[in-house]
Amino acid sequence: MSKPQETRSRVAPWIIAAAACWLSVMQGCSSSDGVAPLDVHPVKGSVKLNDGKPLTSGVVVFVLPEKGLQFSAPVDAEGAFVLKSPYGDGAPEGSYKIRIERDPSKGDAQVKGGRKAAPLAPYPAKYGDETTSGLTAVVKPTDNALEPFVLAK
Structure with missing residues (x-):
């Protein structure tokens, strides 16, 4: 009867080692918040x-x-923004198209026909779509301090 106990003692360390190896591989595949890392x-x-x-x-x-x-950042009272995301502070290298979204929590709603409508933006609607805004930026593998985006009428 000592035979089953002997087999069990040989298998248990192997299973524990395999499980530990699997866990370490899985931890290397993703970050702690479940988002794959990006540079x-x-x-x-x-x-x-x-x-x-x-x-x-x-x-x-x-x-x-x-x-x-997509990466986004709120605009502060001075018009400044800093990109932040689950990947870290900033964005990956590349050529980006830019859109400007209104902050729905700011401004008074307009009343039209008894219904509340979104407040009017202080810039043309074309800036709300990256395909029509004409705004672009190139993110390089360095600190990127961009020229101001000017929303022309």
């Missing part, structure tokens, strides 16, 4: 209206069409 580079900039005043609220969205990625 990102710091990106900051600002948004100005046609009259030179800063856009005081909104969201800047960087779209990398060929990879299907």
